[in-house]
Amino acid sequence: MEKMKAWVTTAKDVLELQERPIPELKGNEALVRIRAMGICGSDQHYLHDWKIGDLVLTEPLVLGHECSGEVVKVGPEVTRVKVGDRVVVEPGIACGKCVYCKSGKYNLCPDMQFMGQPPTDGCLQEYVAWPDDLLFKMPDDMTYQQGALIEPFTVALQALRLSQFSFSSSAVVVGAGTIGLMTIQALKAAGAGRIISVDVNPFKLEMARKMGATDTINSAEVQDLPGCVRAMTDGLGAMYGYECCGLESTYYEMASLVRDGATVTLMGLLPEDGNKMPMTNSVLREIKYHTVIRYTNVFAEALTLLHYGRADITPVLSHQFPFSQADKAFHEAMTNKKDAIKVMINF
Ligand SMILES: [Zn+2]
Numbered sequence: 001m002e003k004m005k006a007w008v009t010t011a012k013d014v015l016e017l018q019e020r021p022i023p024e025l026k027g028n029e030a031l032v033r034i035r036a037m038g039i040c041g042s043d044q045h046y047l048h049d050w051k052i053g054d055l056v057l058t059e060p061l062v063l064g065h066e067c068s069g070e071v072v073k074v075g076p077e078v079t080r081v082k083v084g085d086r087v088v089v090e091p092g093i094a095c096g097k098c099v100y101c102k103s104g105k106y107n108l109c110p111d112m113q114f115m116g117q118p119p120t121d122g123c124l125q126e127y128v129a130w131p132d133d134l135l136f137k138m139p140d141d142m143t144y145q146q147g148a149l150i151e152p153f154t155v156a157l158q159a160l161r162l163s164q165f166s167f168s169s170s171a172v173v174v175g176a177g178t179i180g181l182m183t184i185q186a187l188k189a190a191g192a193g194r195i196i197s198v199d200v201n202p203f204k205l206e207m208a209r210k211m212g213a214t215d216t217i218n219s220a221e222v223q224d225l226p227g228c229v230r231a232m233t234d235g236l237g238a239m240y241g242y243e244c245c246g247l248e249s250t251y252y253e254m255a256s257l258v259r260d261g262a263t264v265t266l267m268g269l270l271p272e273d274g275n276k277m278p279m280t281n282s283v284l285r286e287i288k289y290h291t292v293i294r295y296t297n298v299f300a301e302a303l304t305l306l307h308y309g310r311a312d313i314t315p316v317l318s319h320q321f322p323f324s325q326a327d328k329a330f331h332e333a334m335t336n337k338k339d340a341i342k343v344m345i346n347f
């Protein structure tokens with residue numbers, strides 16, 4: 001049996017380079033030689049805590065779910081891709097049979113097998129066998145690194161869809177990490193009017209401006225953040241709010257940054273329940289809250305937006321490491337709070 005290299009988390013904060021057999025193909029699967037992988041916040045949580053909420057690692061796992069690669073072999077039922085195709089991988093396999101899958105909300109499938117989430121191995125290994133309906137052909141001019149950035153971009157596109165964002169509206173985006181910056185690009189592509197980016201990190205705010213924010217606010221430097229946002233939005237607050245931090249304080253604060261009747265989308269993930277929310281204020285002002293988990297049917301659209309230059313997500317790529325130094329890449333992502341946004345591993 002042919003072997004490949006895989007980085008396996010074998011204990012908390014431990015990544016070990018191991019040899020494993022190259023996966024066998026099922027009929028509908030293609031063998032993808034992984035070429036680039038972005039490190040996600042969730043990968044870092046799994047490595048450090050061995051759990052996210054109820055999802056707990058009970059045995060060693062290969063992390064990673066933001067990836068692109070090259071098709072090197074196909075199963076007999078594969079029709080959508082061929083050997084040599086460069087592809088972006090949608091990382092969740094839904095059952096296709098449950099009430100959620102059948103109604104198009106396959107992101108809620110209870111039997112979802114998600115790359116790098118226990119018990120399914122992820123893409124921090126040289127080869128992955130994956131169903132062909134979850135492989136999307138990349139345009140020739142797109143790099144593997146750009147391909148690996150698409151997964152977090154689809155989260156932003158899904159958030160805009162669910163919030164029913166409308167052309168020319170104002171938006172406030174709290175948090176300018178990968179998801180915040182992706183949301184700013186999605187808003188720009190959707191024809192937003194004013195896009196206000198809020199963060200405490202000057203480097204990230206600079207990046208937000210490069211990626212399409214019309215205004216930036218360093219919330220560590222202002223006394224009255226809601227007042228600042230209102231001053232930029234006719235004294236009313238933004239029409240849409242997007243929370244991209246996953247902090248109790250920013251969750252709570254969102255209502256104060258938007259106008260009455262506005263829609264707030266909560267995209268950051270809080271580590272546990274029990275946080276306060278200003279629900280009396282929100283009810284009296286008819287604030288609508290949306291949440292978003294992953295995506296449905298949006299990878300093809302993301303590729304189109306990037307191919308035709310409607311959006312450019314490349315600037316979020318801040319650090320790159322070779323596959324042989326994946327442990328160093330994780331270390332950089334987890335410790336560099338200054339200018340690390342998306343850390344990429346190249347195979
Ligand atoms: Zn991710």
Ligand SMILES: [Zn+2]
Nearest residue numbers: 095098101109
């Ligand atoms: Zn299902």
